[in-house]
Amino acid sequence: MQRTTDILRLATIGSVDDGKSTLIGRLLVDTRQLFDDQLDAVVNASERRGVGDLDLSFVTDGLRAEREQGITIDVAYRYASTPQRKFIIADCPGHVQYTRNMATGASTADLALVVVDVAHGLKEQTRRHLCIAALLGVRGLVVAVNKMDAVHWSPAAFQSVVDEVETVAGELGFDAITCVPTSALLGDNVVDASDHTPWYSGPTVLAALESSDAGAWTNSTNGPRLPIQWVLRQPGGGRTYAGMVNGDTLHEGDVVTLLPAGIETTITALNTLHNGPDVQAGAGLSIDVALADETDAGRGDLLACAPLPRVTREITATVCWFGERPLTTGSRLRLKHTTRVTPARIVGLDGVVDVATLTVEDGDELRTNDIGLVQLQTADPLVVDDYRDNRVTGSFVLIDEVTNATVAAGMVGRAAFL
Amino acid sequence: MTLTPLRPQTTTDHLSLLESHAVYILREVAAECERPVLLFSGGKDSAVLLHLAVKAFAPGRLPFPVMHVDTGQNFPEVLAFRDQTVARLGARLVIASVQEAIDRGRVADPGPHGARNRLQTVALLDAIVEHGFDAAFGGARRDEDKARAKERILSFRDAFGQWDPRQQRPELWQLYQGRVNAGEHLRAFPLSDWTELDIWQYIARENVALPPIYFAHERDVVRRDAMWLAVNEFIQPRPGEHVERRLVRYRTVGDATCTGAVESDAVTLEAIVHEVATANVSERGATRADDRFSETAMEDRKREGYF
Numbered sequence: 146m147q148r149t150t151d152i153l154r155l156a157t158i159g160s161v162d163d164g165k166s167t168l169i170g171r172l173l174v175d176t177r178q179l180f181d182d183q184l185d186a187v188v189n190a191s192e193r194r195g196v197g198d199l200d201l202s203f204v205t206d207g208l209r210a211e212r213e214q215g216i217t218i219d220v221a222y223r224y225a226s227t228p229q230r231k232f233i234i235a236d237c238p239g240h241v242q243y244t245r246n247m248a249t250g251a252s253t254a255d256l257a258l259v260v261v262d263v264a265h266g267l268k269e270q271t272r273r274h275l276c277i278a279a280l281l282g283v284r285g286l287v288v289a290v291n292k293m294d295a296v297h298w299s300p301a302a303f304q305s306v307v308d309e310v311e312t313v314a315g316e317l318g319f320d321a322i323t324c325v326p327t328s329a330l331l332g333d334n335v336v337d338a339s340d341h342t343p344w345y346s347g348p349t350v351l352a353a354l355e356s357s358d359a360g361a362w363t364n365s366t367n368g369p370r371l372p373i374q375w376v377l378r379q380p381g382g383g384r385t386y387a388g389m390v391n392g393d394t395l396h397e398g399d400v401v402t403l404l405p406a407g408i409e410t411t412i413t414a415l416n417t418l419h420n421g422p423d424v425q426a427g428a429g430l431s432i433d434v435a436l437a438d439e440t441d442a443g444r445g446d447l448l449a450c451a452p453l454p455r456v457t458r459e460i461t462a463t464v465c466w467f468g469e470r471p472l473t474t475g476s477r478l479r480l481k482h483t484t485r486v487t488p489a490r491i492v493g494l495d496g497v498v499d500v501a502t503l504t505v506e507d508g509d510e511l512r513t514n515d516i517g518l519v520q521l522q523t524a525d526p527l528v529v530d531d532y533r534d535n536r537v538t539g540s541f542v543l544i545d546e547v548t549n550a551t552v553a554a555g556m557v558g559r560a561a562f563l
Numbered sequence: 564m565t566l567t568p569l570r571p572q573t574t575t576d577h578l579s580l581l582e583s584h585a586v587y588i589l590r591e592v593a594a595e596c597e598r599p600v601l602l603f604s605g606g607k608d609s610a611v612l613l614h615l616a617v618k619a620f621a622p623g624r625l626p627f628p629v630m631h632v633d634t635g636q637n638f639p640e641v642l643a644f645r646d647q648t649v650a651r652l653g654a655r656l657v658i659a660s661v662q663e664a665i666d667r668g669r670v671a672d673p674g675p676h677g678a679r680n681r682l683q684t685v686a687l688l689d690a691i692v693e694h695g696f697d698a699a700f701g702g703a704r705r706d707e708d709k710a711r712a713k714e715r716i717l718s719f720r721d722a723f724g725q726w727d728p729r730q731q732r733p734e735l736w737q738l739y740q741g742r743v744n745a746g747e748h749l750r751a752f753p754l755s756d757w758t759e760l761d762i763w764q765y766i767a768r769e770n771v772a773l774p775p776i777y778f779a780h781e782r783d784v785v786r787r788d789a790m791w792l793a794v795n796e797f798i799q800p801r802p803g804e805h806v807e808r809r810l811v812r813y814r815t816v817g818d819a820t821c822t823g824a825v826e827s828d829a830v831t832l833e834a835i836v837h838e839v840a841t842a843n844v845s846e847r848g849a850t851r852a853d854d855r856f857s858e859t860a861m862e863d864r865k866r867e868g869y870f
Binding site for chain 2: 181233482
């Protein structure tokens, strides 16, 4: 009865009006993921807003303002299952002022579904999104070269976008790229292969998503890590330490170091939610473990196998700034890293990224939606890996001390392309 | 630098990943917030949520109370299930009563047969203020509705309990941060990424207890608004409607005045999983009159502070 499937998380990327929401609508309609009443509701809404028989973007643009303005404001999450896998789709907004929402969607994605209007090529906003996706650790791209009907299915027009995408994607270090000529509006090469592109022998968008193995780097070249979330008191006085495994598989019997204290001990028992006592647990599983030695381990501490992460109060990081006021040297914020929250201060701004050229320019502030390189000091020691090695122990958010809003996404270290 | 391109999930099934993610969220919010509460209606989603919460903190007791927003128009089987479940777990139950809100004059009485669904918002927000809760776990899923599809896992509510879909906080990676100022609160949705089918597959895998009305049974019903409504103290046949005895089950459980049954012969979890996997109509579309008022009924209710 129960089919076991894996999950692919993907985010849409692209500029406003290139057709991201329409593509997702098409994908969901043509794979029959929509219920009859949901499709009826889209048809009715399309009619009432005078946008034709079926505006596919209404499948994901569910807010009143989005439908009135014909834009995507915030991420919509949709779900699809095929016999191959379960998809969690984050349909992200294209407008520059909603970049924080795009980053929200892309931060958990394994793959980016990029939509490019073939007639316009790569716009600056698409480059910005690709840059952010690369920073966030997305490695695989499926690129829908869209609105092919508007250029009469010209293979030359398709190839020119492919060349452009491959140049940029190469610089950014994406390593799995599939470009597909599509018309999301008409349904060509989205789920069903098109009759208009006899010169194209590659997969449809759906086939590319189903076969993609270009996940984000959830595994690390460093060892397994377990940030402690909660201490569970066991009957009889013992304790186990609960958290979600990341980096690599953790085993019963593993020698681990409790950080930042630096105490070496051994995992004597490991419990998964489904099996109870188990011998191992992979990344993404919530577990609890017992340790051989008495320690004062608690929330905010981290158990790690060698090679160990660094313990530090000073971090060099790449940040995407979403705050309304500029970030400058001296800015004070709170920082959340794994399960620890600590006061932090910006002590240096090493540069601002020009997303068009991927160069780092001098600057003395980061404005809303800027990407920059910063030096941070924290009140408490953090246990970090470089983001490129571990997406969990290498990431943090910055929090406004007054409003408590999340105002930045931070990645420890500097991306290879910067 | 050698990165391993990988799908770590290849050895881990999707239910275990969804379960682990939900438990992670429960533990984060319980650790970061001062006074969380878990919203428990007795429906399938909140039954799964409570099951996950118990797992997250076992062998300890739940580190927060559970709250039922009681419209006063419940299916008796669901109330019985609520009380049995709370007693079995030794959990503390807080009841936010719509009837009390009506009696105190906080909301207008919609009359003996009026829907009280929307009035739940007032009772819920009043209870959050009264008890000083700063986080409320809910069983809402993003696949239920197009407005819910837009919501963060940790959803910020201002001092008036309102949701502003244009000003949601960025939510990066799994760095859920739940700090709020006094008077504000969070809604936390650990089941955000679960679909109806995931819920049923998980219920079958874990044998999660449910109220019996989720399974096919014979019941007196009337046809109204293209739904089968149970005849009971809240729903009486109107002129022209006739009572029929049908084999039905509930796909969702809400206020008894606006929750419809579906025809079904599914008496086992396996049969329900099969039925859900092949359904043509969404669960809310099939069973909820309250979502049919307008194109953005759910968004409008959510902005006011609904679940």
